[in-house]
Amino acid sequence: MVFCFLCKSFFKDLKSLKSHFNFSHSEHEFLNYKCNEDGCKRSFSSFNSFRRHIQKEHISLVQNHPNCIDDIESEPNDFIKIYPKRIIEQFNMATVSKTPPVNESLSIFIASLYGNVLLPRNVVQKVIEGLKEFFSTLGPAINNTVNAICQEYSLSNDISKVLVETLVPTIISPLESFMTEQKRISFYSKKKTYIAPQGIVIGQRFDHVKRNGISRMEVIDCQEHFIPLRNILQTFFSLENVLAETLEYMDSLKDKNVMENFIQGSYWKNRVLHHSNRIVLPLFIYFDDYEIGNVLGSHAGVHKLGAVYVSIPCLSPWRSSVLSNIFLILLFHSSDRVSFGNNIIFKPVIDDFNFLSEEGIQIDVPTFKGTLYFELGLILGDNLGIHSMIGFVESFSANFSCRVCKVTKADLKEQLYENTALLRTTDSYEGDLALNNLSLTGIKERCVFLGIKGFDLFQQVGADVMHDVLEGVAKYILSFMLNKYTQNSKFFTLAIFNDKLLAFEYGPDSKNKPCSIEKEHLKRGNIRLSSGEMLTLLRFLGLLIGDFIPRDDDYWALYTNLRKILDILLSVRISPGTDNLLQVLIAELNELYIKLTKDSLKPKFHNLLHYHTALKKYGPLSSFWSMRFEAKHRQSKMSARSSCNQINVTWSLAMKHQLSLNEMFLRGKLCNILEVGPKKIVPLPETKILQSLLQLDPKKTLIRVNWATMSSILYKKGSILVKSLNSDRYLYNFFLLEKIYLYNCDCLIFEGMLLQTLCFDDHYYAYEVEVPSLTNQVTMLLESFLSPIPNTLNTLPNGRQYVILRSPL
Incomplete structure (x- = not known):
């Protein structure tokens, strides 16, 4: 006789005990098996080790016992009073409260298939049909297995019949509720975990339409696809512990001497003063265009899409960077924005933000019951995306190309410090709009987001370290330095540098290991590295080539100065006075660049002049750069490639995104910490x-x-x-x-x-x-x-x- 150390039940042998573990305690993740026989306290990592110990040390105990629930020799059919009922109930999962119903488990499994960006939706249909075909062949096998078990324990045929009649429908019938995509989508919609994209007609155009073998020009509707943000936020903050975790994190930031989040910046502190006792959370909008096809192919630009994402900056840092917590709310063809304008394209987004600000959403969770309100915090994107979104000139060689100040093209090339007298204001903006002259103002049209209540164009537009530094200033500086060291000073050759790049140990940054640099690219001043690869190269450049460079080398100061600036820009904690230090370092970098290169400053050098102000107003700049949003593009690109169907592609990709979100909502909680x-x-x-x-x-x-x-x-x-x-x-x-x-x-x-x-x-x-x-x-x-x-x-x-x-x- 042996007994279970979890529930203290007795068993006649070790085989029965093993079955009991698998059957009754399957939810228990065994860290070890404990032996409690005769006061023994030993534990074992596997059941085999535990079995050998029992057989060697406690062999006399492995025998029948009056309390053993497997002792059925006297009255075989008494087994039905003990186990068959439990077996039937366990297999008929819908009747067991501790085990999720079969259709719930199946729905999560199907949701995980839909959530995989590499699986087209038609593959999910094939998987379901394959499962049904497979399970339909299990009837005879189940019948034979149950009959064998009943014969082994001398059970009656009635018990065998009950078990078979219970098992087969339990396995097969749930599939009927998910046999078509319409049934699956309907199931998720009723549970309010799938939030369907809404097609909105934004205009019409002539296009070739083939009917009955005849091609003709017809007027067709142009659509964008919008996902209501209010529905997403309501479901998201109703997930387990999400709101409680968020409010706890926000509360932990109060009275801190260092800035770690956007809500600690001067802008948001002033903004929340207008909301007395309301709980108001900030939201970021990010806009960018991306190509889902081959950017070098013959159809490049045909399927260029514009996407609008929303993130929640007041989530704990690691939550806010998770891609599933960045929400797609609008998807359209980039050509439609050019044809129909920003006012039509972004109208549903503006209306939704006004609703969230004025009406809010109702939340009913254990830790909070009431209304949550949301305000637009910042508009984000790369420079081109932001300018196209807010109506500024989209050419950075224009006379007034800066969206923050009115510096001229000539002055921009040599400016070292921000000129506060040139900063744009709401009053000067209205005057420039009235002037209606692009070449004299740099303004193309009135910003559509002024339709959001309380929006301030010159307080709520962010900066982007990724494009300004990693894909801008850093490329100019490193191209110049490497050319100088390999061609002029000849401290090392480009081949040696590339060899060191490949052989170096980057540790946790190995996923962004820089690739070899081509000589032709270097001569043109264009180092072809991704943002992640450039960041890795900047971090380790000192160890890569520092031993080749004399310690008094003037050009090396460009690198060390850039590293100091990058440390501040990527820091997650900003101490008081850091903004002033950043301003001085950027001025020194610009001055050094002009002096050593004998060249003028590029527009991205000028963008850095406004970073110290942004740091003070918005907190750590790395918390809202484009890196994570561009990673979000990758999901749609992979879905588009796996689908191989470009018909109504915005609907397909928006639906695929929502089905991925549906998996998270269906589970009822965020990913494990x-x-x-x-x-x-x-x-x-x-x-x-x-x-x-x-x-x-x-x-x-x-x-x-x-x-x-x-x-x-x-x-x-x-x-x-x-x-x-x-x-x-x-x-x-x-x-x-x-x-x-x-x-x-x-x-x-x-x-x-x-x-x-x-x-x-x-x-x-x-x-x-x-x-x-x-x-x-x-x-x-x-x-x-x-x-x-x-x-x-x-x-x-x-x-x-x-x-x-x-x-x-």
């Missing part, structure tokens, strides 16, 4: 040491894992974390991760060694460290580290080791 790799049992002596060291509760679980992901950040052996500030407060104490523990299923514990920080090397723009001769082991909770962002340890050919911060502090 914590994920871990393979688990291992921690030896008892090691467990006791950790419990004593960190004052852990011995009743809570403690296991070791190979890797862990917390808030989308991956931790593994060899990661470098910032433990704390050094005693002189100018250096950091770095921690080399060696072991990862999972405590109580929701907390990470790291064990590793402290590195000795020697200095910050300005030339390499990295911290020089060394592994101490005496091992300095440290065990800490993840939340105790100064920064949760992992870095990497790089060793140069001279043997010196360096750490570069991926997230400036």
